[in-house]
Structures are given as structure tokens and as C-alpha cells.
Amino acid sequence: xxxxxxxxxxxxxxxxxxxxxxxxxxxxxxxxxxxxxxxxxxxxxxxxxxxxxxxxxxxxxxxxxxxxxxxxxxxxxxxxxxxxxxxxxxxxxxxxxxxxxxxxxxxxxxxxxxxxxxxxxxxxxxxxxxxxxxxxxxxxxxxxxxxxxxxxxxxxxxxxxxxxxxxxxxxxxxxxxxxxxxxxxxxxxxxxxxxxxxxxxxxxxxxxxxxxxxxxxxxxxxxxxxxxxxxxxxxxxxxxxxxxxxxxxxxxxxxxxx
Amino acid sequence: xxxxxxxxxxxxxxxxxxxxxxxxxxxxxxxxxxxxxxxxxxxxxxxxxxxxxxxxxxxxxxxxxxxxxxxxxxxxxxxxxxxxxxxxxxxxxxxxxxxxxxxxxxxxxxxxxxxxxxxxxxxxxxxxxxxxxxxxxxxxxxxxxxxxxxxxxxxxxxxxxxxxxxxxxxxxxxxxxxxxxxxxxxxxxxxxxxxxxxxxxxxxxxxxxxxxxxxxxxxxxxxxxxxxxxxxxxxxxxxxxxxxxxxxxxxxxxxxxxxxxxxxxxxxxxxxxxxxxxxxxxxxxxxxxxxxxxxxxxxx
Amino acid sequence: xxxxxxxxxxxxxxxxxxxxxxxxxxxxxxxxxxxxxxxxxxxxxxxxxxxxxxxxxxxxxxxxxxxxxxxxxxxxxxxxxxxxxxxxxxxxxxxxxxxxxxxxxxxxxxxxxxxxxxxxxxxxxxxxxxxxxxxxxxxxxxxxxxxxxxxxxxxxxxxxxxxxxxxxxxxxxxxxxxxxxxxxxxxxxxxxxxxxxxxxxxxxxxxxxxxxxxxxxxxxxxxxxxxxxxxxxxxxxxxxxxxxxxxxxxxxxxxxxxxxxxxxxxxxxxxxxxxxxxxxxxx
Numbered sequence: 001x002x003x004x005x006x007x008x009x010x011x012x013x014x015x016x017x018x019x020x021x022x023x024x025x026x027x028x029x030x031x032x033x034x035x036x037x038x039x040x041x042x043x044x045x046x047x048x049x050x051x052x053x054x055x056x057x058x059x060x061x062x063x064x065x066x067x068x069x070x071x072x073x074x075x076x077x078x079x080x081x082x083x084x085x086x087x088x089x090x091x092x093x094x095x096x097x098x099x100x101x102x103x104x105x106x107x108x109x110x111x112x113x114x115x116x117x118x119x120x121x122x123x124x125x126x127x128x129x130x131x132x133x134x135x136x137x138x139x140x141x142x143x144x145x146x147x148x149x150x151x152x153x154x155x156x157x158x159x160x161x162x163x164x165x166x167x168x169x170x171x172x173x174x175x176x177x178x179x180x181x182x183x184x185x186x187x188x189x190x191x192x193x194x195x196x197x198x199x200x201x202x203x204x205x206x207x208x209x210x211x212x213x214x215x216x217x218x219x220x221x222x223x224x225x226x227x228x229x230x231x232x233x234x235x236x237x238x239x240x241x242x243x244x245x246x247x248x249x250x251x252x253x254x255x256x257x258x
Numbered sequence: 259x260x261x262x263x264x265x266x267x268x269x270x271x272x273x274x275x276x277x278x279x280x281x282x283x284x285x286x287x288x289x290x291x292x293x294x295x296x297x298x299x300x301x302x303x304x305x306x307x308x309x310x311x312x313x314x315x316x317x318x319x320x321x322x323x324x325x326x327x328x329x330x331x332x333x334x335x336x337x338x339x340x341x342x343x344x345x346x347x348x349x350x351x352x353x354x355x356x357x358x359x360x361x362x363x364x365x366x367x368x369x370x371x372x373x374x375x376x377x378x379x380x381x382x383x384x385x386x387x388x389x390x391x392x393x394x395x396x397x398x399x400x401x402x403x404x405x406x407x408x409x410x411x412x413x414x415x416x417x418x419x420x421x422x423x424x425x426x427x428x429x430x431x432x433x434x435x436x437x438x439x440x441x442x443x444x445x446x447x448x449x450x451x452x453x454x455x456x457x458x459x460x461x462x463x464x465x466x467x468x469x470x471x472x473x474x475x476x477x478x479x480x481x482x483x484x485x486x487x488x489x490x491x492x493x494x495x496x497x498x499x500x501x502x503x504x505x506x507x508x509x510x511x512x513x514x515x516x517x518x519x520x521x522x523x524x525x526x527x528x529x530x531x532x533x534x535x536x537x538x539x540x541x542x543x544x545x546x547x548x549x550x551x552x553x554x555x556x557x558x
Numbered sequence: 559x560x561x562x563x564x565x566x567x568x569x570x571x572x573x574x575x576x577x578x579x580x581x582x583x584x585x586x587x588x589x590x591x592x593x594x595x596x597x598x599x600x601x602x603x604x605x606x607x608x609x610x611x612x613x614x615x616x617x618x619x620x621x622x623x624x625x626x627x628x629x630x631x632x633x634x635x636x637x638x639x640x641x642x643x644x645x646x647x648x649x650x651x652x653x654x655x656x657x658x659x660x661x662x663x664x665x666x667x668x669x670x671x672x673x674x675x676x677x678x679x680x681x682x683x684x685x686x687x688x689x690x691x692x693x694x695x696x697x698x699x700x701x702x703x704x705x706x707x708x709x710x711x712x713x714x715x716x717x718x719x720x721x722x723x724x725x726x727x728x729x730x731x732x733x734x735x736x737x738x739x740x741x742x743x744x745x746x747x748x749x750x751x752x753x754x755x756x757x758x759x760x761x762x763x764x765x766x767x768x769x770x771x772x773x774x775x776x777x778x779x780x781x782x783x784x785x786x787x788x789x790x791x792x793x794x795x796x797x798x799x800x801x802x803x804x805x806x807x808x809x810x811x812x813x814x815x816x817x818x819x820x821x822x823x824x825x826x827x828x829x830x831x832x833x834x835x836x837x838x839x840x841x
Contacts (some may be wrong), residue, residue, distance in 0.1 A: 039747035040718070052455050078457030091448035095470050097277050104466070108457045130270045133277035141604075151452070170603040170774065172831035173816035179827050197747070204819035205826070227821045238654075242748040245781030251756035254749050 001030040001052070001159055001191045002081075008059030009043070009050045020046040022215035023060065028191055030158065035194045035206030035223070039239070041056075042212040046197045048136045048161045051193070052083050064159075080108050086164035088144035091201070093163065098122070098147050099132045102194055117154055122193040125150045126180060134246035142173035146180065153184060162205075167196065176206060199243045202256040211236045213257055288550045295546020300551055301539025304407045309355040316349040320506040329522045339524040340515060350506035354529070358536060359508050361422050366480055369424035373433020374476055378468050380434070382460070383443025392438065394530040407490060411499040418507065421500040425490050429483070473549035481544030485537030494532055508533050508536040508553045565592040566736050566768040567615065570629035574610050577622055585623070586612040595735075597769045599761055599800060601776050603814075607792040612738045616649050622821035630797030632639035633735050651681035653736040654729040656722075657804050658744050663725055664713040674728045696727040700757050719750035723757065729787040730761060736768040737761075745771070755782055776803065776814055788814075791838035810837050 011019040021043040027033045036044040049055035051062055053073040062069045064077060073081075085091035092101065092245050102121065106114040122132060125146040136144055145165060152160060162181070166174035178201065186192065194205045203223045210220040211233070219233040230238050235257040241250045271277040289295055308315065324344035334340045338347040380391040411422035419442070444450060445468075453463050492509025494500035501507030503514075508529040515526030574586040585609040592599075600609045614625045617637050629636045633642060633652045649655075657663050665673055674693040680682070684692070695706035700723040713721060722742060729737060739758065743751035759782070762769050773779050779786055780803040788796040788811045794806040806812055813831035 039749065052451075054451055054454065073457075075457050078455065083452070083455045085448045085452060087448055091452050093449045093453075093467055093471075096467075097274070099274060099277070104453075104458070105456055107341070108459075108462070131275065133271035135277075136280065148452070154457075171776070171814060172603060172817050175828040175830050177818075179830065180818070182827065198819075200819040200821045203821050204824060223824075227824055238749065240821075242752050245777045246752060246755050246759075247781065248756065248759070251752045254753060 001028050001032065002193075003027040003063040004047070004051070004060070005063070006060035007047065007057065007062065010045050010057050010058040011046075011056065020055070020215055021050065024210075024212075024215075024217045026210055026220065028159075028193065030191055031189050032191050033185070033194065033206040033208070034192070035196065035202035035209040036198055036212055037199055037202045037209060037239070038212035039197060041214070044197075044212045044214040045163050047212075048082055048083065048163050048193060048195055052081065052161055053077075061118060064122050072152045075109065079155050080157050081159045081161065082155060082157040083161040083163065084145070084148050084152050084165045088141045088148060089136075089168070091145055091148050094136055097135055098127075098139075098150075099149050101147060104152050105151055109155050111155065123153045124153070124184065124201050126176075140177060141171075145169065145173075145177055146179050149177075149180065149184070153188070156188070158189075158191060160190050162194045163191055165194075165203065166201065167198065174201070181205065197241060199226065211239060213239075266490040267520050277526070285550050289546055292546045292549060294542050295549070298539045298542025298544070298546060301535055302543055305355055305536050305539065307357060308352055310340060311357045312352045312356060316346075316352040318346050318349050320345060320350040320353040321504050322349075323484070326418075329518060329525065331522070332524055338528045339522070341511070341525050342518065345504075347501060347511075347524065350511060351508070351529055353533050354506040354508050354511065354532070357501055357505065358488060358491070361418075361425070362487065364422050365426050365429060369433055370476055370480055373430040374427075374437050374469060374472060376430070376434040377437025377439075378441045378464055378472055381438035382445055382468055384445075387439075391434070395431045395434045398428065401428070401436075403428045404490060404493060407494065408497070408499065411494055416499045416502055417503065421491060421494045424494070425487055429487060432483075433479065434473060436479055437472045440475055441468055444468055444471050473480045474547075478544055478548040478551055481540050481547055484540035488533060488540075490539055513546055564634065565594050565631075566633055567591075567770070568629055568631040569615070570627060571615060572627040572630060574607070574614050574619055575624045575626070575760065577624075585792055586614060586803050587631070587796055589792075591787060591788075591794065591797070593768055593770065594786075595762075595768045596785060597771060597783040599771045599773060599779035599786040600769065600789060601773055601786060601814075602789035603774060606789040608772050608789050609687045609740050611739050611789070612655070612770060615654060615738060615770070616653060617645060618649070618655070619773070627829045630729075637653070639688075650677060650729070651732050653735055653738065654732070654734045655740065656725050656729050656742045657739040658741040664721065664728075666713055668712075669709070670711050670713060670716070670724050674709075674724075674731055677728050678731045693727075693731060694729045697724070699730075699761070700724075700727045701753065702727075704752070707739075710815070719746050722746060722750075722754055730767075733765065734767065736770065739769045739774070740772045741774070742771075743776070751778075776811075777818065780804070793838070795837060808837075809834065 004024060006023045006024050007021055007235050008019065008023050008027060011018045011020055024047065026034060036047060038044045046055050052059050055066065064081065069077065098120065102118045105113060106117060111117060120131060122128060127143065127146050131139070131143065139147065169177065185192070194202055196202045203226045206223055209221060209223055209226050210217045212218065213235050219231060219236045221231065225231070229240055233238060238254065242254065265276065266280055266283040269432055271280055321344060322339065326344065327340050328342055328344040330336060330340045334347050336348065339350065374474050376395065380388040406428045407424040410427060414420035414423065435537065450463060450467060453467055476497050491500055495507040495509030496513040498513070501510050502512065511529040512526045515529070520524045567796050569592070570590045572586055572589045574694060591609060600608045600611065610619060613619050615632055615637065617625065619625050625638065627638060632648060635648050637648070639649065642714060671693055674696065674838065675689045676710045678692060679687045680772055692733055694705045697708055702723055704707050708716065708720065708724065714793045716724060743754050743821060746754060761767060771779060771783055780800050786798055786800050787794050788808065790810050796806055797809050804815065805814065816829040817831050819828060
């Protein structure tokens with residue numbers, strides 16, 4: 001599906017340049033699920049942005065279905081790769097109704113049977129027709145995130161880029177959204193790259209997980225090895241230990257890794 | 259009526275039109291709760307009404323001279339008195355409202371879209387486009403507005419059309435600035451990134467996503483500026499660079515009434531009062547709109 | 559808990575009400591609890607009233623919110639009847655509050671050290687030199703490696719974790735008896751979070767301070783606090799010892815714990831929370 005090779009991203013230029021991603025490689029088969037975890041500043045979200053064409057790629061190659069991507073993403077790419085953002089309050093236009101959001105996606109890609117598509121996708125994300133003509137401010141965080149998922153899926157992409165889609169939500173709502181994504185994956189055969197700071201969430205949602213720190217992938221493992229704490233790298237082990245709640249003994253051993 | 263109200267307040271809208279109407283209805287309800295804003299709206303509507311029905315309520319022609327009755331004070335015959343040529347001031351003010359309305363309308367139609375376009379394009383595209391457009395804006399901003407309008411009106415020749423053009427050309431830069439500032443805060447938001455990821459083209463993002471969010475502050479600014487625009491038009495008229503005699507333009511009327519202001523106060527005071535009321539109306543309306551439309555208040 | 563000493567916080571039937579166009583909304587609806595020098599966690603989802611409760615203890619509920627209670631004592635002060643001088647003495651002196659984002663709580667145009675010194679001198683009558691020394695000692699106590707550099711830094715020059723440590727230093731420099739921490743570590747990375755919590759833990763132990771820890775993170779509260787209050791729709795639905803949270807009895811608490819993804823025991827689908835209207839009606 002997608003291959004990333006020696007990807008580098010540098011924000012800004014000259015003295016203010018910041019290398020957010022320093023050469024990472026991974027590959028994802030069609031229908032596969034891949035997780036990126038790390039702390040803030042690890043570059044995990046930047047990788048997604050680079051794939052989506054929202055960040056300046058300064059080195060390396062991204063291949064979609066074997067074809068390397070150029071500097072600009074074309075319509076075909078947009079139709080097969082879609083993204084869901086972290087903040088459900090910021091990712092929907094405040095003056096657009098749910099209907100307009102979905103209709104616009106159809107219009108951009110010239111899809112037919114728009115009416116039927118909108119009704120169906122709203123049903124699939126568990127909102128139903130009552131939400132069709134609502135504005136974002138009339139919706140809860142979880143409902144907004146469902147709209148964002150509907151917007152991504154209405155063009156029937158093959159790959160979904162998920163940037164911390166549940167970290168702004170309450171845990172009970174998070175469970176609903178994660179289940180919804182798993183159901184949709186089953187129904188549509190989606191592949192996804194799931195970015196999160198939460199190891200348990202990534203292990204729940206992905207087959208393989210890469211742990212990132214400071215712009216590099218520290219270790220890539222199968223989700224079940226993460227669950228069994230079967231990790232080689234000290235940074236990965238520390239992250240896992242720290243994510244298991246407060247522990248005096250662990251707190252004493254924390255080190256900063258570069 | 260009750261059916262319409264039920265349709266407007268129905269908790270679940272069933273169509274695009276209903277959703278839009280409901281949003282407008284909510285804004286109207288918020289606007290209605292502000293008595294000063296309603297007064298402003300009333301004054302502006304009064305101006306429109308007077309302009310539309312001028313032939314019926316003026317009573318007589320604004321140009322009809324009656325030298326025997328010149329400078330007569332307000333009476334049952336001449337409600338607001340007569341001017342130095344014996345013309346009925348009421349009739350002139352009523353007909354003059356059309357000129358004021360035309361100035362307001364044309365300036366809005368030119369300034370709003372021009373400022374929005376320049377500002378949003380500069381803000382969204384950034385880079386050299388931004389530099390070029392904003393330096394151009396700075397050039398216009400560097401001149402005092404009335405002086406620049408004066409120079410333009412003088413260069414183009416006196417006349418109401420040229421006066422309107424001069425006002426419009428000098429009035430757009432602040433709107434471009436305003437729209438650019440708004441665009442800069444919108445540009446980096448997630449919903450714009452989402453639109454890009456969707457595959458939306460730049461014109462679609464500008465027109466469909468950026469402009470609607472800048473529009474409300476531009477509208478508010480326009481209504482608040484309207485008083486100034488009317489006064490500038492009146493000022494040009496007063497200096498003889500706007501509407502030419504015998505056109506009943508309010509500013510020109512004050513200019514001629516100036517000579518008689520001590521003995522025949524009504525000649526200058528009546529058009530002055532008209533300008534005051536209309537300016538006040540637009541200001542109050544603008545204040546009210548700001549409360550309803552400002553996206554930063556979170557009303558959405 | 560120390561049973562002999564009077565409790566640090568005593569709350570009985572606390573209610574916080576916000577008037578809205580559609581009628582008043584009660585964010586906190588009849589909450590009663592007491593705490594001593596312990597780490598008390600308050601957990602709940604957004605909208606449960608946990609933050610409003612924390613603010614009400616220091617009468618910091620933003621207007622037009624109204625606070626009413628049969629009894630609201632913090633360190634012996636009747637918060638609802640106190641005059642403004644007593645309140646000033648209470649806030650920042652006897653009790654202080656750490657909020658989620660240090661960026662909004664620190665004055666951006668004032669050096670960190672000056673802010674800490676000011677906070678201290680507002681509540682303790684001490685000289686400038688001594689205040690400075692105590693501020694530096696406090697920065698050291700929150701494990702800032704170069705206290706002198708941070709003392710002279712502006713808030714924007716600090717990282718998130720550093721900023722939150724500075725906040726804690728500022729709030730603790732006057733040696734309050736009670737610290738209310740509203741999601742103090744939610745914006746931080748897990749490793750930084752753990753370090754900040756260790757600092758709080760040490761300070762509680764060393765000074766016999768009471769800590770009211772408000773959070774949405776059940777696992778964190780369970781691992782960090784002594785006792786936990788679970789809030790739902792403005793009420794306390796369950797109180798239990800933190801180590802017994804896993805065997806909580808209320809269906810809401812159990813539901814919240816259940817819908818967390820767990821590393822060790824992965825499931826195909828996460829259990830979701832089915833809300834029962836009766837939860838909102840009382841324990």
C-alpha cells in the first residue's frame with residue numbers, strides 16, 4: 001500500500017530550520033494497520049503530515065502502490081488517502097453544516113449518487129439523518145469526530161491517516177470511536193496509520209507499532225510484543241513503563257534519551 | 259405564522275434551506291434582543307423606505323423654485339422650510355436620500371469584495387503575493403483618506419459618480435488589512451488542512467472556507483464605516499466636488515445653507531439632521547451586528 | 559488519615575449553579591466530602607463538574623456562577639462567608655491551585671523568578687533577599703537542574719514540563735496546607751508526567767500537605783492517590799480507596815475502567831459505557 005523510505009522533514013529554513021523527522025523507513029501492506037507512538041516532539045504527527053502533503057519533505061521517498069509521490073499530491077492520491085485530525089473542535093469548519101462538509105467531499109471528487117452516499121455514510125458512522133443539517137457547535141466532541149470520519153470515508157479511500165483521533169475525547173467516547181473505526185475497517189478493508197501517544201490505544205488498533213523518539217523510529221514491533229513488553233530498546237522500555245500509571249520506582253529511573 | 263415559527267425552531271432540520279433559515283433565525287433572535295441595534299436597523303430601513311417612496315411622500319419637486327418664498331421657516335406649507343431659491347427642503351431631503359443610498363450601496367459593492375479579495379488572497383497565499391498586495395495597500399493607507407479622495411475627485415472632475423469612485427478607491431485598504439489578519443488566523447487551522455487533504459483547490463478553499471469566516475467582520479466594519487463614508491460624500495459635496503447643483507445631495511445642501519446658518523438655521527440644520535440620523539442608524543446597526551456575527555464570541 | 563486533627567477540607571451539600579438562557583444549570587449538585595493531609599483524587603469525564611468543584615473550594619468559580627453550601631471549610635476558613643482579605647490570605651497562602659496549562663497561568667512578560675518572589679511576598683512578610691533564596695530553593699525542590707537560569711527566564715523560554723514545574727514551585731513556595739491540582743499533568747508526556755507527580759508526592763509527604771488531584775485519567779489517579787472520588791453529572795457516585803478502584807462497585811466506575819484499552823489483555827472490541835439515567839439522580 002504505502003512505503004516510506006529514509007523520509008526526512010525539515011520545518012523552516014536557515015538558522016531556524018528544525019529537523020522534525022530524521023530519516024525513517026516503514027512499509028504498510030494493503031489493508032494493514034500501522035501505529036506510530038511517541039512523546040510530543042518525536043515527529044510522529046509530522047510523518048502523517050508529510051504523507052498527506054502538509055509538511056515539507058526534504059529527503060527520502062514515499063511510495064503509494066509502488067509509485068513515488070511528487071511534490072504535489074494529485075486528485076487520485078486525495079481520493080485514496082484521507083486523514084482524520086486530532087482536535088474535533090478545530091477540524092470542522094464552524095459555518096458548514098454536516099451536509100455541506102460531506103457534499104463538498106463528493107463535489108471535489110465528482111462522485112455520483114451524492115444523496116445516497118451522504119445518507120449511507122452518516123448511518124455507517126452511527127449519526128443517522130437527524131445530524132445531517134447540524135452545525136459543528138451543535139455537536140459533542142465524539143459526534144464531531146464521527147463527522148470527520150464520515151468526511152474521510154465518503155470518498156472511499158484505501159488508506160486512512162489517523163492523527164490522535166481520540167486523544168481529545170473522554171475515555172468512554174474514545175472506546176466508541178475506536179470500535180467504530182474497527183468496524184469500518186472490517187466493512188471497507190481499510191489500511192491505516194494510527195498516530196497516538198497512548199501505547200494501549202495503538203496496540204488495540206494496529207498490527208505493527210513503531211516507537212518514535214526525536215525524529216527517528218527507535219523500535220518497530222508487532223502489537224502483541226508490545227503487550228508482552230517484549231522490547232529491546234531502553235527508550236521503548238522506559239516509555240512502556242511510564243505509561244503504566246504512577247510508580248515511584250520507575251520515576252526514579254527515568255532518563256532523557258536523544 | 260405559527261407554522262413558520264415551528265419550522266424555524268424545529269430541533270432537527272430536514273433540509274439545507276431549513277438549516278440555513280434556522281441559523282438566520284437564531285441570529286435574528288439574538289439581534290432582536292438588543293434595542294439599540296433594533297433602533298439602528300429601524301433608521302436604516304427608514305432611509306430605504308424614504309428613498310423608495312420619494313415620488314409619493316416628497317409632495318413636490320426638489321427643483322421647483324419659488325423665489326417669492328425663499329428662506330421661509332418651517333410651516334404647514336413647507337414642513338422643513340425652504341432654501342435660498344425657495345425650494346422645499348423636505349422634498350430635497352427626501353429625494354436626496356436616493357443619492358445617499360446610492361453612494362452607500364455602490365461603495366459597499368466595490369469596497370467589500372475588493373478588500374476581501376485582496377486580503378484573503380494575500381493572507382492565504384503568503385510569500386511574494388502577500389508582499390506585493392500588502393505594500394500596495396500600504397501605499398493607499400499612507401495618504402489621509404479625505405485628502406486622497408479630494409485629489410481623485412478633483413482629478414476625475416466633479417460629479418457624484420466620480421465622488422463615489424474616489425471614496426471607494428480610498429476606502430478599501432483597511433478592509434484588505436482586516437481580511438488578511440483574519441485569514442492568517444484561519445490559514446493554519448485544522449479545517450483548512452482538512453480541506454487540502456480532501457483535495458479542494460485553492461479557489462474553493464478561499465471562497466468556500468476562508469471568505470465566509472472573514473465576511474462577518476468585514477460586514478460589521480462596513481456598517482460602522484458607513485457613517486464615515488456618508489460624511490465623506492457629504493464633505494466632497496460640501497466642497498463642491500461631489501454632486502453638482504441642483505442635485506439635492508445632503509452635503510451640498512449644508513454647503514449652501516452655511517451662509518444663512520445664523521438667521522435661517524433650518525437650511526443647513528435639516529440636511530445635517532438627516533446625515534446625523536442615517537450615520538447614527540448605521541453605527542448602531544454595526545454595533546448590533548458585531549454582537550451577533552463576531553465569530554470570536556463563539557456563537558458560530 | 560489523621561483522625562484527631564480537624565479535616566483540611568470539609569464540604570457539605572455544595573452546589574454550583576450557572577444561569578443560562580434556558581434556565582439555570584447545576585454543575586455541582588450536592589457534593590459532600592472531607593479530606594485531611596492526603597492525596598485525594600477526583601475523577602470524572604468532561605462535564606462531570608470536577609473542575610468546578612475544585613474552583614468552588616477557593617471561591618474561584620467564574621461569574622455568573624453561584625456557589626452555595628451547607629458547609630464549606632478550607633483549613634478552618636468558612637470560604638463562603640469570608641471577606642476578601644481572608645480570601646486573599648487563603649488563595650495562594652493556605653491553599654493554592656495548579657491548572658492544566660502553565661502558559662495561561664504564568665504572566666508572559668514577567669521573569670519566572672520575579673513571579674515566584676511576588677507570590678511569596680504577597681503571603682509571607684519576608685525580605686527580598688530571603689524571598690529570592692526561598693524561590694531558588696523551591697525551584698531546586700521541583701528538580702529544576704539550573705534554578706538560576708530558570709529564575710531569570712521568561713515563561714515562553716520553558717518547555718511544557720519545565721513550565722508546569724515552575725507553576726508548582728510558585729504555588730508551593732508560600733507553603734500552603736492544601737494544593738488543588740486540576741489536571742496538572744494532562745498536557746505533559748508520560749515520562750515528564752511521572753517526574754512531576756514524583757515531585758508532588760515528595761512535597762506532600764515532606765510537608766504534610768493535602769493534595770486534591772483532579773483528573774480524567776482513572777489509571778493515573780488509582781496509581782497515584784490514596785483515595786478517589788468518582789464524579790458523574792455533578793455528584794459523587796463512588797468513594798473508595800485508590801488501590802480498590804479496580805474492584806469498584808458503581809456501574810459507572812466499572813464502565814469507565816472497562817472501556818479503557820489495556821495492553822496486557824487485548825480484546826477485539828472495547829466494551830462501551832451504557833449510561834443509566836438513574837446515575838445522575840443520586841448514589
